[in-house]
Amino acid sequence: METCYFSNQQEVDDQRYVPCDHNAVAEGKHTVCCESGDSCLTNGLCLSQSNQSDYNWRIACTDKTFEDPACLKYCTSEDDQTSDTYVVWKCPEPRKWCCGQAGKNTTCCDTDLVFEADEPVVYTTAAPIAQTSSSDPSFTSDNANSTESPLNSTSFGIGLGIGLGVAVAAIMTTVFMLWKGKHSHKRAAEGHTQSVPKKNEYEQVYEVHGDVHAVEVEGDRGLVEMYSKQQSDPVELEGAGL
Structure with a gap:
């Protein structure tokens, strides 16, 4: 119903003339047509x-027959269907209007x-009806994909962070227990006749690379390595006794 027709039922082929009430068009109803940029009364x-x-102008309507109540038949005549548009003048008296003639005004x-019509009240400005983006399937598809990807990336990042956090915690716990066990055995060896744990028990966890200690733990997520600068003396963890 976006097509406009003159009162002589000819289709308007001038794109300057557009429907006034876009809501009416969306609901399948009729509305008058004005030139784009003019005020719709x-x-x-x-x-x-x-x-x-x-x-003031009587121009066109979306109803080809001009029978719909939205299409007002001001300045139309069955005997004269030659004029596509018609200029209309506001008379000094309230609700009084007249159909203009060549070389004349009020x-x-x-x-x-003269005819009667309501006082002029502007309710919108005539403008072309914009095309809605939902009519383009590619837009909907692209929009859906662009929405899904960040969510998947976020979920993957959260899962990876949690997994690494658990792995790191397990590594630190193992290192601490081995370190504590080493010193416990050392103290026990000084006071008793117990033997010090073998070196290869620690080599399963510690692997020395130059001045860097590498802690390796192999699990479901593969090999995870954590590096810390080598220190000449053992580091005492807060809360742990030596």
Whole structure:
């Protein structure tokens, strides 16, 4: 129903003329048509926004027959279907209008061309109906993909972070227990005759690379390595006794 028709039922092929009420068009109803940029009046007329701003026009409607109540038949005649548009003048008296004639202005208010219509109230500005983005399937598909990817990336990042955190905690716990066990055995060897744990028990956990200690733990997620600068003396963990 975006197509406009003149009162003589000819289709408007001039793209300057557009439906006024976009909501009516969306609901499958009819509405008057005005030139883009003009003011749409509640009485069905169009107020020109050109240099002749006092000009009111009866132009077109989306109903080809002009029988719909939205299509007001101001200045139309079965005997004269030659005029596509018609200029309309506001008379000094309230609710009085007249159909303009060539070379005349409001003097038509003294003729039989006078008719009654509501006072002019602007309810919108005529503008082309924009195409909705939902009509483009590719837009919907791209939009859905662009929404899904960040969510998947976030979920993967969270899962990876949790997994690494658990692995790191397990490594630190193992290192601490081995370190504590080493010193416990050392103290036990000084006071008793117990033997010191073999070196290869620690080599399963510690692997020395130059001045860097590498802690390796092999699990479901593969090999995870953590590096810390070598220290000449053991580091005492807070809360742990030596």
